[in-house]
Amino acid sequence: MDSTTDATPDLSDHDLVLNFESVGDNCELGLVQRLAGAEPLGLLRFAGAPLRSFLRALSNRFDGIADPASIRIHEENGEYMVKLNRYDFYYHAHIKTSETTPEALHAQQSRTVGFLAQKLISDLESPSKILVFRQNEPLLAADLMDLRIALDRCGPSTLLWVQAACPGHPPGTVAVADGRLMIGYVNRLAPREDVPNLHLPSWLSVLRKAHAIWRLPEPERVAAGRRMADAMRRHQLTFGTDGNAGPHLGFGWSGPEAGYQWSVGERSLLTLPNPGPASEYWLEMDVIPYIHPPLLPRQRLDVSVNGGFVHSFDPLPRAMVCCSIPGELAVGDAPLQIRLDHPFAASPVLVAGGGDDRRLAISFSRLALTAVP
Incomplete structure (x- = not known):
């Protein structure tokens, strides 16, 4: 394999996963980051964020997302869940009900959500990370195109679309569609009802190879993807x-x-x-x-x-x-x-x-x- 795509072997898993940020549709990437020992801040890191909801939020620049009236706190299995009603985002607060009150958590989330939304906008306008999208259900071509258009309106982001491995695309491999879109293949996508049941080795392999490609100048990325494929x-x-x-x-x-x-x-x-x-x-x-x-x-x-x-x-x-x-x-x-x-x-x-x-x-x-x- 060419040294320019040697998958950054000296980068630790912890440092590697900090180069990625989720744009939907659930918390699988966030859990990969946690298993690698990293806890980056991210609005959608642990969120259930359906694609169409994310696109609507992005077109509105997340306007009103932190309105206290649209933030709901729920109790579920002894922990708190947060629902952002304005854009239909839903996520674990990772706080047990015995650790705080719903009122205190609501006040905290009203402050935090606005900060994280502005941080995501800033990250999209001045990209310093690879954006990651995954979805259990088949993704329509029109939906993928709408996502890319919406991201391009914000800034020159690179998108990694993660799918389950399939014929011709073994787990742990990355295909390069163009200079700003990569498709990574993991052993399996975690089921919606059991997201912690993810396949960490193939996720880390995909992230490492995608990061190596991303480090190259955009015109060279497609050729680098071909070299990786030829190495199999x-x-x-x-x-x-x-x-x-x-x-x-x-x-x-x-x-x-x-x-x-x-x-x-x-x-x-x-x-x-x-x-x-x-x-x-x-x-x-x-x-x-x-x-x-x-x-x-x-x-x-x-x-x-x-x-x-x-x-x-x-x-x-x-x-x-x-x-x-x-x-x-x-x-x-x-x-x-x-x-x-x-x-x-x-x-x-x-x-x-x-x-x-x-x-x-x-x-x-x-x-x-x-x-x-």
Whole structure:
């Protein structure tokens, strides 16, 4: 990897996370910062801030957000929650009900909220941090465009949009859309009902790589993103009569067919060359489970690597499915033994009729393993 994008290895996690500020839509980044030992001030750091509400607040420059009449204090599970009614923001006060009164907290919040709103405006007008946005639900292209336009009206900010890893984008990686927009991929986004259940290692990896790109002059950022992508090592298998998977297959496979190959019986094995040291590997599989309701409503697929259990897909969808493999499961230069358990394999003769007596489980058309630097 080019030294200009060496992901700032000497920067501590504490110092790293201070370079980022949340612009929605919940407190996941704020908790990442806390886990890294940092407690920066930020209006939206611990707030539930829906995108459209944030855009409305931004267009009004947060006018009236600190009006005492629009600040509400609620008790929930022994702690105080704060609701900023003017713009529909909601956040934990991180103060237990036994520690103060609602009236005292209301007075404190009436002072603090106005200060934090002005601080955010100042940070947007003179950017010194990377802005971070995440949202569990799919983000409409129009919403992303509205967010970028609103931020650009304030100043030349750089936005990091954090998503869950998906095919082609392993956890811990960063894609550069243009000089002012990066897309970071974490292992998973924390569920709304349990935000502390976040994946810290992939968050820190994304923040570190995004920070390294951000430090470069804007015209060089896209090229730096490409260099990072090129640094990933990838093995790809295609199945079927014209594919390259044959030499890698062990037990539990039927013969190749046009564009795919069936795993059969209760388990199957494939072997891949060792992709070299990595903190994590990303496995993608393009699959179609053999099902025939009501007798065979689903298939399950359990993945193990070199004897270590990795992930269970239950039920296995007809889709491209992905999972992370811990880097420590790759030992030295030894090949990776990937065992696929599929206990619901069944013969079409028994569940659907006809003449096919193979115990079919899952049809594979493509598999890829990526080493994430």
